[in-house]
Each structure stands twice: as structure tokens, then as C-alpha cells.
Amino acid sequence: MAHTQGDTHGRLILHRAKQYVRVTRRKKPKYYVRHADMHPLANAPFVDNSYKFAGGGIVSTASDIAGLAHHCILGDFFKPHIKRLMLEETTYTQDIPDPQNPGFYLFIFLKKKRIYISEEKKTGYGKIGWRVVYDHKKRLKLAGHSGGACGGTSHVVVIPDEELVVCILINMRANPQICYEIAQLFSEKEILRWVPFRNKQN
Template identity: 30%
Template sequence: MKAYNLAFIGAVWSLLSTSVYAENNLDQAIIAAAESEVQKTTVAGLSVAVGKGNDLIFARGFGVANIETGDMVSPDTQMRVGSVSKVFTAALLAKLYEDGKLDLDAPVETYVPAFPSKQWPVSTRQMAAHMSGIRHYKGDEFLNTRHFATVSDGIEMFIHDPLNFEPGTRVQYSSHAWNLISAALEGAGGNDFLSMMDDRVFSDIEMHDTAAEDATKTFPNLSAFHLDENGSPAIAPFVDNSYKWAGGGFIGTASDMVRFGLSHTEPGFLKQETLDLLFTEQFLSSGKPAGFGIGWMTAGNMRARLERDGLTEYMPAIHDHLVWHSGGSMGGVALLLVDTEHDIAVGLLANHGQAFPALMHVGLEALRAALTAQ
């Protein structure tokens, strides 16, 4: 019996040692990559988090949250998540779809009566995959400083413009399409968009540090945001993102992004058939893949990006079940990677508008290390 116990203890110790070794290697890989990137003039500060299964296994800040005060980034530092807001919004869309309140293929004016008739009908499904013909930003809209009190006020910026093409025939990225989706969700859900996001998404997933970046409110943990100025980071100009909560107006932490990602790796927050709906790639009328499901970008979309950017060394980490989204805001960038097959989520935020290459490097290193530690 003693020999059996010793053998059993030895086996357990071996497994624990292997696990600790793997986790240490993961930490070292992320820290080395992040510390290298934060030395660059196009990276003021960044935040990285990794989760596996139900656990947050890594969360750390690097660099400065504000170049003028010298305050450092911590895991609690909030930053702009940019277009990652779209997949947050897709979660509310999914909830209303599960409730039977939202028909993805109904004309958008079913839920937004103020939307003027166009030369072709437009559906929520088409808007969610960027193939609706609704335009993206134009002029200085990205630099908006006007505060909009409601979603209905914000969509007046674009809803009277003609469609750029027949829906379903092309892919053209559009944040305004997602702003219109938020108006449709208000019509379907019978409540204002931000209240539903708080009640049905952020509270349910315990994303306590995620919120709409309301310029009329103060957020003590919110980072400053930066842009390049003659080779050095400088404070970015003020913007008011109230016209685009759904398209790119939320703030949060890398840890909250990971919690959100992990809530989508298995049924619970959403049903399996709903997860399949979100992640299944849509197709154009020509049969060409769109690169998007409902909001989420596909693995094929990431592979194309790696080819384009010369990052093919990371191809082995891109499994078919990877879904993801990136974000770009005034003075900030974001990246969320979710491997639904291996229950892994990687969330990254940076407070410099030119830092996206850094997030790609650190994020892919983190994903590769997390897969190796399986």
C-alpha cells in the first residue's frame, strides 16, 4: 500500500510540475513579447489577459497609462475597445434572437421605422456581416465631438444616405451598420440599447469594468489615449463616441474581454445553436465567403491577414474554430482572439492609435503559448 501511495503521489507531482512549467512558459512568452513591444514609440501602454476554460490565467499591464502623468498601466486600467464593441453588441443581438424577438432577415425598418426606404431592402443579418451597403465613416465623423443623447439621434448621421451597393453582393466594413443594428435591437427589445447591454450582457458575464464611454461621465481608471507626433507619443484629441456605442464606443479591460470570450466557448450564456449562428461564416450572393459570421471574424479572415502582414509563422496557432475581432479608436486599439475548440481567449488593449502591430505580435504569441500549455 505504501508503494502504491508513493507511486500515486509521484504521478500527481509530475502532472502538477508539468502544469506549473507550462504556465510559467506561457507567462514568460507573453511578458517577453509585451516588454519588447512597449519599448517602441508607437506603444505607450498595453494590457494583456489570457483565459482557459473558466479561469483567467494571466492579466498584466505594461507601459504607461498617461505619458504626461507617468501613471502605469495595470490590469484594472480601462481602455477603448473600439470595434470589439461589435461582438459585445452581437451578444445582445443573440439574446433577443433566442427570445424570438428579432428576425435577422426582416427589413431593418421593421424595428427602426425612422429608417428611410432604400433602393433595396436591408436586413440585420446583412448588416452584421458588413454586406448591407450602409456606408462607413466619411469626412471627420471619426473625430466627432458632439454628444448624442440617444441611439436614434446618433443614426441620423447616416441613415438618409443611399446604399453603396446592393446588399449581399459585396463586403464593405461599416461601423454605421452596427450603429443601426443597435437601433434595431432597441425596437426589438423594447428598451434602450445601453440598459439592455448592461442587464443582459455585461452583468451576466460579470464584465464589471466595461461601459459605454460617456463623455459626460468620469471614469477614474480610464487611460489617456495617444497618437504619434513627430516620432513620439502625444495625447490624442478629444472625441465623443456617443454616436457609435455599438460600432465602437465601449471601454473595458483586457480581463473583461477575456471573460466575454470564454462565455462564448461553450453553451451557457448562449445556446449552442446560437453560438453556431454567430460563428458560421456568411456568404455573398456570388458564393464568395464574407469573412464574417454575425459580427465575429473567421479563422480564414485571420489567415488572410497573416499572409498579408508577413506573419505566417503564427499559422499553426490559427485553428478552424478561431473567431476574433480587432478594434481601432481615437488613440487606442484592441484585439480579442477566441479559440472555441480549445476554450482559450486572449484579450489585448493599447492606448496608442498606432499600436495594432504590437497587439498582433503579443496576442499571437499569447495564443500560441496558451495552446502549447494545453
């Protein structure tokens, strides 16, 4: 982490890239826009990232971030029980209509309050922000993380079975799919089928 430091206002950082945003017709910058090539680029507005040092707000390089991800997921940076806790997929409980209940369809017909049951669903994220994908044997197939601020984006993905780590830094807000597409070039696994994407426009 030789090239990683806090992003404090006023500090001049050598070789730092200029940050940009896409501007819509309303002249307001947007993070993700459809048909991005149709919206002109503009300089990103000033943001003081020192307010979020607890959860980010740092300046780094792709090699530093990739090295950190390698030590966190593949190395011994954390003790085994801490790593398991960090990568354990979280779940949430959602109430859904119960079609097995005899009164379910009657309640729908009368437009009254439905009868619900609780269903546990997976979030796709670990307990400390890592995006995780497991196979049917509960083995970790993929771990990824993204971050960013106004005019900047970082994405890192780790494939444990192949000891593959890919990290990209982009000087504007962009969809994380590009990081998985780059990882796919170096992997024989179907990475792009593991992670769904809501917006495929960069």
C-alpha cells in the first residue's frame, strides 16, 4: 500500500487523473446514464472525501487495491474465523403471499388483506461489504467490491479457485460489469453468469 493515502482537501497528488461526469439535458451530473455516449462529458464537481475516512475516502492505485484484496481473500491478512465472518453471505426475511393457505385466493378476490408467510432470501453480499457468490457446495466462487465518489470509480474482483485478482480504476462513474468482463478474459469459468447486472450501459 505504498501509494495509498487519505484524500484530504488541498493535497497535491502527482499523476492524479482528472475526474469527469456525464451531463444530461438538465445540466445535472449523473452517475449512470443510458446511452452514455449521447451525453457530453463535464468536469466533476468538487467533493471533499475526507468526511468518509471511516468507509473509504482514500486515493490509491490499482496494484495497491489488488494486493490488498489478494491478502484479504487469498492470503493470511485476517485470521480464518474473521475471514469466514467477513465473507459469510447475509440474508433478510421477506413476507410473501402464501398460496397454500385456503383463504389466500378468497382474500385476493375480496381485495382484503392477504395472508403472508416469511421467506428468507440471500443478499449476495458478505457482512463487510464484499459481494460474494457461492456454489451448491457452499464454496466461495467469487468475491468483489466497488467504491467511488463523484467522478471516480473503483472495482475489484477475486476468483479464489484460480487465484485471480482484477482491479480497475476509472476517472468517472461507471458500471462494475467492465471489471467482471476483464476477469472473464483470464478465466475459464462463466463469471458473467454469476453476477446479474441491472444496468449494462456504461
